Amino acid sequence: MARTSLQWLILLTSLLTSTTNQASLTVSPSSSQMFEGQSVSLSCEEDDSSAGWTLRRNTTRETRTQCGVDWATTAGSSCNISYMDPLESGVYWCESREGATSNSINITVTGGPVILQSPVLPVMEGEDLTLTCKTKTPSNLPAGFYKDGVFIGNEHEGHMTIHHVSRSDEGLYKCLISSVVESPPSWVSVTEKPKTTRPPTSAAPPPASDLLHLVFRLVVHLVVFCPDTISTIMVSLY
Ligand SMILES: *[C@@H]1O[C@H](CO)[C@@H](O)[C@H](O)[C@H]1NC(C)=O
Ligand SMILES: *[C@@H]1O[C@H](CO)[C@@H](O)[C@H](O)[C@H]1NC(C)=O
Ligand SMILES: *[C@@H]1O[C@H](CO)[C@@H](O)[C@H](O)[C@H]1NC(C)=O
16 A cells, blocks of 8 residues: 555655656757758757757847748758758757747857867766867868967867866867867856755665655655645545
């Protein structure tokens, strides 16, 4: 009996929490800069498809235009652009019918021969930041990296890794090949580490005290947010 009611509680709670209305935008290839002519696929990964999430963008020429209507073609749940044009540089995001928005992503398309590949999503404090300076025709030329216009280092393979980033690493990055050919700049944001630090999760089942704590939280959750459900459960238990 105790076990079945616990399963009930877990099921109910997961149903309740799965209705939060959120989406996240992903881009493939995952790069904030692209060469002209590259193809790209963008998709809104949503919790609730009935919320009518659409992909939109602002460019220098248009605002809030929708994928599949004003530009690009929809391919299932994603939006494919077969030929990126420099005019398609801008900010891309997903928006629900009610106006909720996802994370936004800045994409810069260049007609030039060099791009800086930087993370499209904010980097969390303490993580590593990898920057790649890439030429349109593969080369082994050394790359110089700059942050906010200041030279920060030369890398022979074109990759630079900044270990354990902090908020001060946030800024506008670019790279130069052979000190002459320059990439467009891209903004890299660094987000604060969440305050609640959890111990590493183990594969072992949680100890009984954790389970009790979980059950307690579920019950509190149900009592606070769902008095009708809890009374139904009480009735069915007794
Ligand atoms: C897009 O442009 C509109 C109109 O200028 C502006 O209100 C909105 O904040 C922009 N969206 C993003 C994500 O930058
Ligand atoms: C859209 O892009 C994805 C990922 O690159 C690819 O798998 C898919 O075949 C593309 N669809 C169309 C219709 O081009
Ligand atoms: C997009 O670029 C603008 C200008 O560089 C910057 O202020 C903004 O924070 C960037 N947004 C994201 C999501 O990186």
